[in-house]
Amino acid sequence: MNSKIAKAIKDSKAYLCMECGKCTGTCPVSRYNHGYSPRILVNKAIRSGDLDLLKDKNIWACLTCKLCDERCPAAIEYIGLTLTTRLEAKKIGEQALCSHGGAAQSLMRIMTTPELEQKRLDWIDSNLKTTQKGELLYFVGCLPYFDILFSDIKVNTLQAARSSIKILNHLGITPVVLPQERCCGHDLLWSGDMENFEKLARHNIEEIKKSGAKKIVFSCPEGYRTFKIDYPKYFSTDFDVEHITETISGAISDGKLKFKNLKKVVTFQDPCRLGRHLGIYDEPRKAIAAVPELSLNEMTRSRERAICCGVSAWMNCSTYSKSIQRARLTEAKETKADLLVLSCPKCEIHFQCAMNDEKTGKEAKIKTIQLVTLIADALEDT
Amino acid sequence: MKQAAKKTKKRSGRSTTRRSSKGFEPKIVAFCCNWCSYPAADGAGVSRLQYPTNIKIVRVMCGGRVTPSFVLKAFELGADGVLVATCHFEDCHYMFGARKAADVHKVTEKLTEMLGIEKERLKLDWISSAEATKFARVAQEFTDTIRRLGPSSIKKRLGAISEAIENE
Amino acid sequence: MDVGRHPNIEIFANSEVVGVEGEAPDFKVKVRRKSTFVDWNKCTGCGECPTVCPVHIKDEFQLALSKRAAIYRQYPQAVPNKFLIEKKGSPPCRYSCPAGVNAQGYIALISQGKYQEALELERRDNPFPAVCGRVCTHPCESDCKRRDVDEPLAIAQLKRFISDHEQKTPPPSPELNKEKVAVVGAGPAGLSAAYFLARRGYRPTVFEATDHPGGLLYWAIPRFRLPEAALQRDLDYIESWGVEIKTNTALGKDFSIKDLQQEHKAVFLGLGAAKEKQMGIEGEDLQGVTMCVEFLNKAVHNPQTPVGKKVAVVGGGNSAIDAVRTALRLGAEQAFIVYRRSRQEMPANEEEIVEAEKEGITIHYLTNPTKILGKDGKVTGMECIKMKLGEPDASGRRRPIPIEGSEFTMDLDMVIMAIGQAADISFLAKEENFELTRWGTFAVDPDTLQTSIPGIFAGGDAVTGPATVIEAIAAGKEAAESIDRFIRGVDLKENRKKKDDRVKDEDIEIPEDIRAEKRTAMPMLDVDKAKNSYEEVAQGFSEEQAKKESNRCLSCAGCSECMECVKVCEPNAIVHDMTDEFVDLDVGSIIVTTGVDYLDPKEASEYGYKRFKNIYTSFEIERLMSEDGPSSGELPLGKELQEPLRFAFIQCVGSRNMRHDINYCSRICCMNTIKDSLVLKEHYPDARIVVFYIDIRAFGKGFEEFYNRSLEKGVEYVKGKPSKVIDDGQGNLIIHYEDEKGHSGKMTFDAVCLSSALIPSKGCGELAGVLDIEIDDDGFFKNSEPAIMPLESTKKGILVCGCATGPKDITDSIAEASGAAVKAACFLEGHELPIEEKEIEQIDVSGPPRVGVFVCHCGPNISKVVDVKGVVEYAKMLPDVVFAEDYTFACSETAQHQIQERIAEHRLNRVVVAACTPKTHEMSFQDSLTAVGLNPYLFDIANIRNQCSWVHQKEPVKATDKAKELVRMSVARVRKLAPLFMKELSVNRDVAIIGAGITGLRCGIDLLQRGFSVKVIEKLPVPGGLVSHLSSIYPSFRKGKDIMEKLTAEFTKAGGELLTSTELLDVTGYVGNFQVKVKREAKENEYTVGAIVLATGSALYDPKKCFGYGKFPNIVTNMELEQKILSGDIDNIRSVAFFQCVGSRGDDGNPGCSRYCCQAAIKEAIYLRERGIDVAILNRGVRVYSKGAERMYRKARELGVLFLPYEGEPAITGKGRAEAVTIPSSDIDADITIPVDLVVLSVGMVPAADSAHLSELFKVPRGPDKFFLERHSKFGPVETTVEGVFLCGCCQFPQDIGDSISQASAVASKVAALLSRDKITLAPITSTVIEEYCRGCGRCAEVCEFRAIELVEKEDGGFAARVNEALCKGCGTCVAACPTGAIDLKHFRSEQIEAQLEALFEG
Structure with a gap:
């Protein structure tokens, strides 16, 4: 057996599997894709752990949403196993079907070029204050690229970035925004491309070091997870990381943020990276609660039980993704909320895509807003 | 594993036009549609119109088939320039394919620009099957432009994963 | 390209129909396939040949704006992709050469620096280039066409040049022929005979009486004119072919004819004319009188030969000049020539005369010796008489007549008689019984040169009497041919006559821009030096001079037959002696599509075409603005522009012009000009572009919009036809014109384009004669009835279409072509070609790739x-x-x-x-x-x-690298390819036509004739459409109703099903299998059909309240007028005003031109005017373009119909009824008021009310004008984006009846082609969906213009895209639109393309 797989089996405690099938019962993919079962993959790993597993198309179907981990009675860390499996599979030339023709992956791999001189800061409006050097850095992520790549479905993920900076400015912070920031590498890592993940990570760490930043704030949960969990695992870093909801929540506690009335009912989508991966459930809710007259109707499945937006790492977008999205949006609508509050750019893109459908989009249509934007817009003018 | 070994052996047989900033030979890929620009390139041959060897054609049925991902892929792999050549709008064999190509091109252009890839490295042009001369001219001029720009900073760097990570 | 590849289409390019017999459907057609000189079965179209062709002649495809080689392909995309050679005949130089030397050929090669090749070419016809380059009388130069420009080429001197540049190469050794041949006499005739025999593989023996070969060339031509070394080169060359020369062996002394006959199969006698002629005057026997050749002979070999002090040479040939110049060199104090005619008649070469004169020699012209005076037996003087020239004699020269009493005496001590030689063969005649002529020469067959004794041939001076070297060579060459035939036992005479194939003078192309250029002067030895030495006087051309001179050649014959192309043609496809071929064809029908030609605007001399620079025809502009054109899309102005380009178009040059008998509108020029103006604007964005026009006729679909676009781009339009164009000498072209106000004006331009008329194509009259069909008054092919039968000629079974019947744009022509095809097919019943199929075992390809x-x-x-x-x-x-x-x-x-x-x-x-x-x-x-x-x-x-x-081509190393890369990419791609299979769909052969107007019924009848069953679905209770409401149809003036009734009857008689009062409910299915659901008399029915034709016509614009319609009772639409005319309700009308463009070309109604209304109004106006009614047609430009329409327009003017321009809504006044209309006049600054009894509004055509509904029903898109949208205006004018659904007539765009009918037939043709097979084969390159990955978002369906993708509902309530392979055209745009990668294009899959990219960048 492949030694990496063997180690991953050990690390993930896969041997503990009782073959109860709870994971499959829980898995949002399995709900629609009847050919997909986490349990069988775990078994495959334990029994062969080699080509049979690595060449299985299903290893790419997992959304790594961690819902199974959450529910597994044996507390197996399935997504850890999945990651290693993918890294090994990639080595023998296996890969997932990339959505958008692999354009997103190409963008990310291009970003590994050290000499690259991106022009990625055009979106920073004149009323936003940013700097090149400083203590606190705001990590934008791939939003500028997403807004172009997905201009056909009319998303505006950058609004979250603008809102984040607005909030930071409001708190008297002029964040560093790196002109040569790279993709954090999350998607490449999760699609098995360790080589390019490493390049991106090293570059980001280097850039951050140059900026002198000691603390990094994220609005993107994937970047946050990558910096918080994955970077330290492989590289030495000397900065703190924080999600913007944590920043907001802290500021609210400190009484630094005052809000206008906002008479709205909202519901909240827990992104898997922010929620189950990092356990941040309360901070967003605290932020919503801080806005006067804004009320939160939780979806049936929220917090630890929240359902994913259906696609991960720009791969394996499929009819099942669509079903997951439709179901989730229906659930959101059922709360009778005016707004579906999101806090991940990919949730925004994927839900928007699902809602744009000519045939089934209408029934799933609900207005969405990024949490940071909701908060930034509700800020009392100073 | 056996296959991989074989592959390494085969690599030694490659023609070598190595990049160096001095004798820089740009690598340019041209996506040409089957009905206009590809035949135009053929026509350039028939008329013995000379242009640099740097341009390599990939045939697609329609310019509307060229996605941002193809262009990005080319740049990622080390293209110094990418040309998308389609029919003129009114000649398009598929009615609006050339127009769609132009729409998609706008998106691609924005992406590459944001990536810091010089604008001039990506070009969309309309070449009808009768415009062999135009094909040759565009090929020449585009190559000249790329030559002037020098090598693209992006290239596929095959690098080993650092040991620390590998052993993790 | 598609045509070229079609298995059932055979193209006879470069061919003409020379005879047609029989009647439809059994025509016998005789076709002359003009020789292409290239075997098209072998030609790969590789294009090597033109690269070596030395000839550069005007390229007709580029309208002579650039040059091409004599071997060429008509244009780069020509089908078939084969080369051909243009040969016009023998060039004058070659034709006039007795030996047929290919002068044009070697001159062309010299121009390319291919001297050795030139020499080889020369030697194919003449073994004596060194000699002839010096002493030939060069008849070639006398006939050289360059003489018409300036001076003939120095052909002989060029010949000498290549000889001087000879590089010794071993001659090729042809297959050896063992038969022995004897040649007697090693003069030019004998040696030539031997040489040409040797080229054929013989090893002839030459017997020479003297001790040196060469004949008179050696013995009698002075070395300063022909150095021995030069002669020796030619002799050596001849010998190198294996010719054996035996000197000192004399006939009659050392051997006899009999001896020869015994040992040899054949004999050639080249005995020359050895006997020198005497004048027969007193004193010729005196000492000091010598014969010319004898004198030269001595002098050549002995520079000490005695000579007189004062020497007279009698004669005017080259020998006389040689003699006199020799005498000078030998030391004569005074040497002169006495010649009885004038210099003009002198046979000596001009250059020799000039040289002699330079050396100080006097020539006494018109002087003839009468007596040689002597003393003591020695010459002391000569008595001469003056001559004058009389009538021309047999030789064509004027006969000299002595002037009585003009005798005079000259003192001299030597006389050289150079008046010619004669053959001396009497000794043979006695011995061998040769038949002789009365001049004592051999009597030979003039074609074969055989003497009276079989196997013995003779040539040269002994046959002709004294003649030139080249004639002797020619004789030797002919004799060799005869001898070869004689030995092979082939008929001596067959195909021997010299062909009268000199290029016709009118076919010789003298470039318009040719510059006079003197012929290159031969460098000569300094006279003082020359006089005193035997050094060669003419020094020969330098390489530079030779090239310069050779470039003066006009390439009269096109191909120079230099054979260079043959050398490079690997597949050996070039056959220079190919001859025309005649092919007999049995055909059922003939379609004539001979197109049009452009009028040469030189005839409109006032516009300065070809007189001034930068005046072009629109056709030339077309080439010039083309990227592929001679100037790569830029105007070759030949000057720097100081300010933005100023460019003018002049419309109607020739068209609509009685003076040129072009009594019609050329129909395409307005749009062509508009298009060119936009192209110019692209190249020169700041250019000022002015169009001078009479009427802008933008009548086609989208044309008005195009016109408006040009207005937006700033193109200026000036109404009026310029009077003249003048060049101010500085390259400015000044156009004089009259503006609308009547002021004459001038505008200055850098370039002018003349929109030249389209005229019947050349040879159209002859073809009509061959086909026995008629030509109309304009010279185009005549239709049996223009409006109703636009495709039929005046003879059954012969169809005419496209511009052959009159000018037309591409869209209309293509529709007509398709229409003609279906008409033709009706004559081909039972002649379908069978398709063969056989089973082949398939290779299993499932394993790993093995490439x-x-x-x-x-x-x-x-x-x-x-x-x-x-x-x-x-x-x-x-x-x-x-x-x-x-x-x-x-x-x-x-x-x-x-x-x-x-x-x-x-x-x-x-x-x-x-x-x-x-x-x-x-x-x-x-x-x-x-x-x-x-x-x-x-x-x-x-x-x-x-x-x-x-x-x-110039980078072999890099090219090889690239080739490797391309192969690497292909291998990468092929590894990823998957097998694909053709699919077949069954086809229902029924057709549904929607609409029973003239178009629908016509289409139906055509389809019925082709054996399909047809249902015409009409919503109204009666068929007939708009046409049935027309009082008459121009130009036949038949009633619309009659026509429609006849057509309806014809349709039902042919078995068509007419469903009137029928409502369309639903349409489902796809090509080959549509289901059409209809409701008729409350009953629902469903029909399955293979194809659907939309012929739903258009509606007429409802003028509502505009133009006073509805306000006054006597304001009517043109349709209402038709009814009035039909019912005779026009008796009380004295004055009528028509308003054109009501509901056309504006914001309301049809944004474009409605196309029919001008012609309809004119037709109506004529009708009214002929009944004494005053008629004014208020118009926005008169757009009459159909066949005969311009004539009708003219007739209306003749009858006094007033045509007045108007814009905007006019004032219509009156009490209770319209009494007068008032419009402002642009030219007289006053309003014009016309009293009216009736106002007619020519209303535009607008989409039918239900077109939106139909568009939805059939999924056929509509254009911005809301008419149905065709698939492509040029390539698919009657198809829609929905496979199997076709369009014709006014539902697509307004058309006149003729156009609609052509379209109807075109549709019938397309439908027939589609449904003729039992199954439709689907190309396998289509999109394909992996449903698992399909989100059902529908973006693919949205981008698909062909409606090939549908979203189908799945069990789970989601949707998935499904590709209908019958409709998919394989463009792959859907793949680009798909977010997930669920859809892909077979054979061009993303992974296949990515593999290519990866392979490319791997290196």
Whole structure:
């Protein structure tokens, strides 16, 4: 057996599997894709752990949403196993079907070029204050690229970035925004491309070091997870990381943020990276609660039980993704909320895509807003 | 594993036009549609119109088939320039394919620009099957432009994963 | 291209119909296939030949704006892609040369610096280039066409040049012929005979009486004119062919004719004319009188030969000049010539006379000796008489007549008689009984040169009397031919007569821009030096001079037959002696599509075409503005522009002009000009462009919009026809014109384009004669009835279409072409070609790829640049490649067989051919694969010819690298390819036509005749459409109703089903199998049909309240007028005003031109005017363009119909009824008021009310004008984006009746082609969906113009895209739109394209 797989089996405690099938019962993919079962993959790993597993198309179907981990009675860390499996599979030339023709992956791999001189800061409006050097850095992520790549479905993920900076400015912070920031590498890592993940990570760490930043704030949960969990695992870093909801929540506690009335009912989508991966459930809710007259109707499945937006790492977008999205949006609508509050750019893109459908989009249509934007817009003018 | 070994052996047989900033030979890929620009390139041959060897054609049925991902892929792999050549709008064999190509091109252009890839490295042009001369001219001029720009900073760097990570 | 590849279409290019017999459907057609001189079965279209062709003549395709070679392809995309040679006949130089030396050929080669090749070419016809380059009388120069420009070329001197530059090469050794031949006499005739025999493989023996070969060339031509070394070169060359010369062996002394006959199969006698003539005057026997040749002979060999002090030479030939100049060199104090005629008649070469004069020699013209005076037996003087010239004699020269009493005496001490020689063969005659002429020469057959004794031939001076060297050579050459035939036992005479094939003077092309250029002067030895030495006087051309001189050649004959092309043609396709071929064809029908020509605007001399620079025809502009044109899309103005370009178009040059008998509108020019103005604007954005016009006739679909776009771009339009164009001498072109106010004005331009008229194509009259069909008054082919039968000629079974019947744009022509096809097919009943099919066992391709790479040399086309072997070796190292090899021509049959064998031998399951372009050769290789059971889609071509060797000729190393890259990419791609299979759909042969107007019914009848069953669905209770409401139809003036009734009857009689009062409910299905649901009389019915034709026509604009319609009772629409005319309700009307463009070309109604209304109004106006009614037609430009319409317009003016321009809504006044209309006049600054009894509004055509509904029902899109949108205005004018649904008539756009009918037939043709087969074969390159990955978002369906993708609901309530392969055209735009990658295009899959990219950048 492949030694990496063997180690991953050990690390993930896969041997503990009782073959109860709870994971499959829980898995949002399995709900629609009847050919997909986490349990069988775990078994495959334990029994062969080699080509049979690595060449299985299903290893790419997992959304790594961690819902199974959450529910597994044996507390197996399935997504850890999945990651290693993918890294090994990639080595023998296996890969997932990339959505958008692999354009997103190409963008990310291009970003590994050290000499690259991106022009990625055009979106920073004149009323936003940013700097090149400083203590606190705001990590934008791939939003500028997403807004172009997905201009056909009319998303505006950058609004979250603008809102984040607005909030930071409001708190008297002029964040560093790196002109040569790279993709954090999350998607490449999760699609098995360790080589390019490493390049991106090293570059980001280097850039951050140059900026002198000691603390990094994220609005993107994937970047946050990558910096918080994955970077330290492989590289030495000397900065703190924080999600913007944590920043907001802290500021609210400190009484630094005052809000206008906002008479709205909202519901909240827990992104898997922010929620189950990092356990941040309360901070967003605290932020919503801080806005006067804004009320939160939780979806049936929220917090630890929240359902994913259906696609991960720009791969394996499929009819099942669509079903997951439709179901989730229906659930959101059922709360009778005016707004579906999101806090991940990919949730925004994927839900928007699902809602744009000519045939089934209408029934799933609900207005969405990024949490940071909701908060930034509700800020009392100073 | 056996296959991989074989592959390494085969690599030694490659023609070598190595990049160096001095004798820089740009690598340019041209996506040409089957009905206009590809035949135009053929026509350039028939008329013995000379242009640099740097341009390599990939045939697609329609310019509307060229996605941002193809262009990005080319740049990622080390293209110094990418040309998308389609029919003129009114000649398009598929009615609006050339127009769609132009729409998609706008998106691609924005992406590459944001990536810091010089604008001039990506070009969309309309070449009808009768415009062999135009094909040759565009090929020449585009190559000249790329030559002037020098090598693209992006290239596929095959690098080993650092040991620390590998052993993790 | 499609035509060229179609298995059932045979193209006879370069051919003409020379005779037609019989009646439809049994025509016998005789076709003359003009020789192309290239075997098209062998020609690969590689294009090597023109690169070596030295001839540059005007390129007709580029309208003589650039040059092309004599071997050429008509244009780069020509079908078939084959070369041909243009030969106009023998060039004058060659024709006038007795030996037929190919002067044009070697001159052309000299111009290319190919001197050795030139010499070889020369020697094919003449073994004496060194000699003839010096002493020939060069009749070639006398006939050289360059004389018409300035001076003839120095042809002989060029010949000398190549001889002087001879490089010794071993002569080729033809197959040896053992038969022995004897030649007597080693003069030019004898040696030539021997030489030409040797070229044929004989080893002739030449017997020469003297001790040196060369005859008079050696013995009698002074060395200063012909150095011995030069002569020796020619002699050596002749001998090098294996000619044996035996000197000092004299006939009659050392051997007899009999001796020769015994040992030899044939004999040639080249005995010369040895006997010198005497004048027969007193004193010729005196000492000091000598014969010319005798004198020269002595002098040549002895510089000390005694000479007189004062020497007279009698005669005017070259020998006389030689003698006198020799005398001078020998020391004569005074030497002169006495010649009885004037200089003009003097036979000596002009240059020799000039040289002699330079050396100080006097020539006494018109002087003739009468007596030689002497004393003591020695010459002391000569008595001469003055002469004058009388009438021309037999030789064509004026006969000299002595002037009585003009005798005078000259003192001298030597007289040289140079008045000619005679043959001296009396000794033979006695011995052998040769028949002689009365001049004592051999009597020979003039064609064969055979004497009275079989097997003995004679030529040269002994036959002709004294003649020139070149004539002697010619004789030797002819004799050699005869002897060869004699020995081979072939008829001596067959095909011997010299062909009268001199290029016709009118065919010789003298470039318009040619500059006079003197012929290059021969460098001469300094006179003082020359006089005193025997050194050669003429020094010979330098290389530079020779090239310069050779470039003066006009290439009179086109091809110079230099044979260079033959040398480079690898497939040996070029056959210079190919002859025309006659082919007899049995055909059922004939379609005439001979097109049009442009009027040469030189006739409109006031516009300065060809007189001034930068005046072009619109056709020339078309070429010039083309990227592919002679100037790569830029105007060759020849001057720097100081300010933005100023450019004018002048419309109607020739068109609509009685003076030129062009009594029609050329129909395309307005749009052409508008298009060109926009193209110009692209190239020169700041240009000022002015169009001078009479009427802008933008009547087609989208044309008005185009016109408006040009207005937006700032193109200016000036109404009026300029009076003249003048060049101010500084390159400014000044146009004089009159503006609308009547002021004359001037405008200055840098360039002017003349929109020249389209005229019947050349030879159209002759063709009409051959076909026995009629021509109309304008010279176009006549229709049996223009409006109703626009495609039928005046003879049954012969169809005419496109511009052959009158000018037309591409869209209309294509519709007519398709229409003609269906009409023709009606005559072909029972002649369908069977399709063969056979079963082949399929190779299993499921295993790992095993790629075979086959690299083609394409003769030298690839291998000359690319290292083919290197590519093969490289290919062998690529992944999965198990076999690679190369072929000279991979497309050849042998190579294809070998590839097939290799597939079996090496169990190949993927094939890459590195060769030429897949666009031409993919299919043939695929067929090869199919033949051995390998799926044809497991194949790829690496285009290393068109994309590599041809375009990187100067970079062989890089080109080889690139070829390797291309192969690497192809291999990468082919590894990822998957087998694809053709699919078949069954076809229902019924057709539904929607609409029973003239178009629908016409289409129906055509389809019924082709054997389809047709249902016409009409919502109204009666058929007939708009046409049935027309009082008459121009130009036949038949009633609309009558026509429609007849047509309806014809339709039902032919078995068509007419469903009136029928409502369309629903349409489902796809091509071949549509379900059309209808409701008729409350009953629902469903029909299955294979194709649907929309012929739903249009509606007429409802003027509502505009133009006073509805306000006054006497304001009516033109349709209402038609009714009035029909019912005779016009009696009380005295004055009528028409308003044109009501509801056309504006914001309301039809945004474009409604096309029919001008002609309709004029037709109506004529009717009214002929009944004494005053008529004014208020118009916005009169747009009459149909056949006969311009005439009708003219007739209306003749009758006094007033045509007044108007804009905007006019004032219509009156009490209770319209009494007067008032419009402002632009030219007289006053309002014009016209009293009216009736106002007629010519209302536009607008889409029918239900067109939106129909569009939805049939999924046929509508354009911005809301008419149905055709698939492509040029390539698919009657198709829609929905496969199997067609359009014709006014539902697509307003048309007149003739156009609609042509379209109806065109649709019938398309439908018939579609439904003729039992099954429709679907090309397998279509999109395909992996449902698992499909989100059902529908973006693919949205971008698909062909409605090939549908979203289907799945069990789970979601949707998935499904591709209808019957509709998919394989463009792949849907793939680009798909977010997930669920949809992909077969054969161009993303992974296949990415593999190519990866392979490319791997290196």
